[in-house]
Amino acid sequence: IMEFKATEHQHLRYNPLMGEWVLVSPHRMNRPWAGQLESESFETLPEWDPKNPLCPGVRRSNGEVNPNYESTFVFTNDFPAMMEDVPEPPEGNDELFCMAPARGTCRVMCLHPKLNKSIPLMNCDEIEAVIDRWIEEMKTLGAHYKWVQIFENKGQMMGCSNPHPHCQIWASSFFPNEPKIKDEFQRNYFLKHGQALLSDYLEKELNKKERLVCSNEDWVCLVPFWAVWPFETMILPRRKVTRMQDLDASQKRHLAFILRVITTKYDNLFKTSFPYSMGWHGAPTGPEQSEDEHWVFHGMYFPPLLRSATVRKFMVGYEMLAQAQRDLTPEQAARLLRDQPEIHYTLANS
């Protein structure tokens, strides 16, 4: 009988944070691709564009003029998905037609004054300024809101409508689906084992090594055992932290380093400005905080590219209706990323 090899034979893997399974089909990497090719990332950009509403000194569509900011710049989204003061839906009593109030606010945060920058092309001081600003926003918004979601959509493929380096911060009175499920699964694990799920997980991954991508004194970046996107990664703290707001000086500094390294590896992989959605999850915030020792603060990158700068993974029919499916294994993805240099390909020969 043939022996099982994870790199050759289909199998399921369990995501203990979400209670979901993913179908891994490594043999499928050989399939030819005749479908949609993505256009390569944005053309060469200038440092400043008087028509780009995120650049310093430019007038936005609502009439406001951006300051001549020199580091980060945060403002309320001109077209927010959530606003602060809106009438609330009536309380219903039909479980099949159930509405609930959604108070919130949406902010846009420019990461750097220059249009042609991105995290891998920024220096560590500049990235640390981004982290400091994230923390400030988490504190201000977290004082009022149950959940503050920081996320970056990078690249047109990820619905990003402006090439200026920026992220978004959506704060809400409600606890959204994804982190709510993670909260439950982490709590249950903690009740059972007296340890945080992600602390135990990291310890084991540090021994196994096969899914590690890069690390430093304070942080480890790895491809989760249950990763769905081809080159999905997770960033975990070596010393347990529950919220971004609790990072100390060393952790902030080293987080800047590791963000620069992983995004450089991403860009190097297919020699392109690597598209992704990324964001942070930590213990919930708001005025009614409960115990949170089961939570470990972590970051996630969800990049769509599969084989090259123009061939992506589509999460469509089967994935929408049945279950997530991936081709290359998380271990193969980790090795490919691990093998990438830590110097950005556009800077390598200069």
Add this chain to the structure above:
Amino acid sequence: IMEFKATEHQHLRYNPLMGEWVLVSPHRMNRPWAGQLESESFETLPEWDPKNPLCPGVRRSNGEVNPNYESTFVFTNDFPAMMEDVPEPPEGNDELFCMAPARGTCRVMCLHPKLNKSIPLMNCDEIEAVIDRWIEEMKTLGAHYKWVQIFENKGQMMGCSNPHPHCQIWASSFFPNEPKIKDEFQRNYFLKHGQALLSDYLEKELNKKERLVCSNEDWVCLVPFWAVWPFETMILPRRKVTRMQDLDASQKRHLAFILRVITTKYDNLFKTSFPYSMGWHGAPTGPEQSEDEHWVFHGMYFPPLLRSATVRKFMVGYEMLAQAQRDLTPEQAARLLRDQPEIHYTLANS
């Protein structure tokens, strides 16, 4: 104080089939779009292309030659995500690194011999032949497999790599995430109310009317109260059926009619061959069937377009990390679809 209006004010809606919430932000429809524009659908296609591996009489990459089929044609995917006989992963005992066996098979089904056809351009006899073939496949594969997922990815935007009208059938030994959750929520509802969730739901929607799109003697197509995709719809049977295999002659005939009507309305909405992923859910199959009175067989369309043939909704950062979000309300979407003619725009003036 302002009065709450669902068409103006943000709110959450609950999906009782999945236990998830969706954020509805109708005021956001006004936001300008400067991001990626999709290329319009496939150029004009011939009826037959000797280089297209799904056309009758053409040799596929594995050397096999397709028969000169005149209706539907089914074959095992040359690059399947699941195969029947593969070694199984070892049983582990670490809940953080949990693998499970995944036996299965993946079939491709051509819906029509002609390359330039699609459901809305087929006649009702041809569509009924598709339904008959679906039922045949459900029976054959359902005898062995726990779950048989029929789905169609239509359009390049939905990862479809071949313009020939075709769908896929993935059968698996495991019960995938999405239908497993639906199974639980439908069972709990049935235990509580002694009625199937989707039967109660349909009855109420037939009274409320505001989310209905089209209907006939046997079927109703509506935009679910909790729809995530801009023009998502669901097809529900007037008389309760648990599986596609159980449809009677009248239900099959009228299903062909309603598929033609809804896909025609979709194409007419933005005057394009409307991209979508669609598929069917019914009670699970396999040798160990248990009671299934809580299940109602239904179809779902998940189309990505939002405002025109080239502007789509991206489910990215916030949606991946926190919660699904939509702009126009399900009622607005239903009205727009309801208002579309039932004659295809390419045939209207002939």
